[in-house]
Amino acid sequence: MPIISLSASDFDPKHRILAFQDAAASICKLEICPTDPLGFQSTTDIAVLTDAVLASTTHSQCTALRTSALAANETDNILIHVPFQEGFSITQQGGFDVDCGVGSIYVDPNEIPGAAQFTKDSAHIFYISIPRHALADAISSADAQLRRSIEMTPHWRMLIGYAKNLHECYSSMSPEEVRFCTQHLHDLARMAFTNGRRVEETHQGRGVQAAWLTRLKADIEEQLTNPELSLNAVAARHRISPRYARALFAADRTTFRDYVRQRRMTLAHRMLGDLRYGHRTISDIAMATGFGDLSWFNASYRQLYGMTPSETRVQSIQADKSVAQE
Template sequence: MSVLTLSASDFDPDVRVAAFQDAVASMCRLQITPADDAAFHSHTTIGLLPGLMTGQTMHSRCDVVRTKALAAETGDNIMVHVPLSGGFSMYQQGGSNVVCTPGSVYLDPNELPGSAEFHGERNDAFYLSIPRAFLASAGTSLNGALREVQPVTPQWRLLLRYARSLHEELALLPAEEIATCSSHIHDLTIMAMGASREAEEIARGRGVRAARLKAIKADIEQNLVSPQLDSGWIAARHSISPRYIRSLFAGEGTSFRDYVARRRLLLAHRRLCDPAQSMLGISEIALSCGFSDLSWFNASFRRTFGRTPRDVRAEALAAAFAAR
């Protein structure tokens, strides 16, 4: 797995456009014609994963063409175009003229020639490129979705949140976890396209559950010390049942309550180790981290970290003093 960062400004102005389109050829084979050669700018990051490429790009107004010759070099991939700002008009062989703007997605069969015009002075977009073989279980829904603009449904939002988060964290994840996440993207894409019932059930058991759990954990983190934080409150925010939330955490060998307690204990541990918070009492820190029962906090802290809160604070302050 690797992450590539490419900027048009890195190339000599005399060859900037040609050099840039050669550099991004790992994701797409296109001829780029800027509205203004001298002012052309683009910044792109590409993630190369098993059975998947992700891309985040920003570029100026331009036209792009995929000729028959370039299309023949792309392989049998499906590219998901997701405009974040600006937008484009597109025509591909066998399709119709379409316009794609933020709030919609376009599924591009890379093996077909076509052309596009990017409208805005600044165009931000996110891309996924997936070999067609990984989407085969979607059945007829795949072919029916190609060369068409689709609205961003809840299923697409679920996929895109997961995919963009994965793209941002790629450089920090171990290879085996990246491979697992890549398979989740395949499943979520099948779901978003409106797969057959059989394919949907397969995907629901993997990618959708993983994305749901990731979104719920992120929400927990943002509301970690809120007194409202419980499974019912989170379930209502995500329009799912508390029972489904319990099943998600059970699949990881824990419970919602234990997961929240663990995250709060880690937060308390960080604050106790922070010299800047040494003037706060241990009970104040416990309460600020969402613990209302101090006896339970002390017992749980010692069981988790093998030391009392007082011992952890003393060791951290001693280490900070010695480092001066």
């Protein structure tokens, strides 16, 4: 499997910093501000696994910003920062100023804006990004450790050692091997977040969570075609925190965003196959089912159904003609 590499030295010296900043914003969802633009060096190697991302980064002094705009495009992941050489200080919205040195880790809610400062040259940071749904019954333990510097425990060392070796071997692994190893990574992450404890819900707890999730999904169905539908709005209507709402979907092995997209896709697919909507354009149907971006709708539709919206419509027309001829 190929490693994605991003290095400041790969760009034209005349435009190196601006070009690198554009690439970092696109790939890493970060705005990089070098302390010394002329002497700035940075190299990142990224392994994109099944339901996880591993990255190893070395760079000179800089500030890494996750702006509100960049955070809005982030996935519902938890990002684990592991300093291998030199530490950093970080501040995130809703948190405190935190110093994280070698021998500690920082647990980052990926969708929250913040700024990390690297004041030493040759910092080497390793990153593990894991979707919340993969943490399953450990999600509450993970949420309790967000925006904190945590001392390395044996369970964290097991996870980080495995992740580091997986990152190093990634380029020579098959997709099947990557999927298999990702499952092990998730297991080790759950163990690290719970400090080795086995997390089990009581029957009552499962019943309460199931009841809440049913209510949230019913709310989504009522607001499905509303382009302003959001996790925060749904949580507010039910007077629960967005974090708890997110955890409910994670326990169901999905995310709010993916669930809404799936439901909207189902509605759009049904409309495209219904000749009563034959007079409406693809764009019209996309907007009517809550999608604000036509290109994203088309790409997501093809990924889910293996054909374009237009092909679905043609297929439906042909099927209707065949029935009429019979």
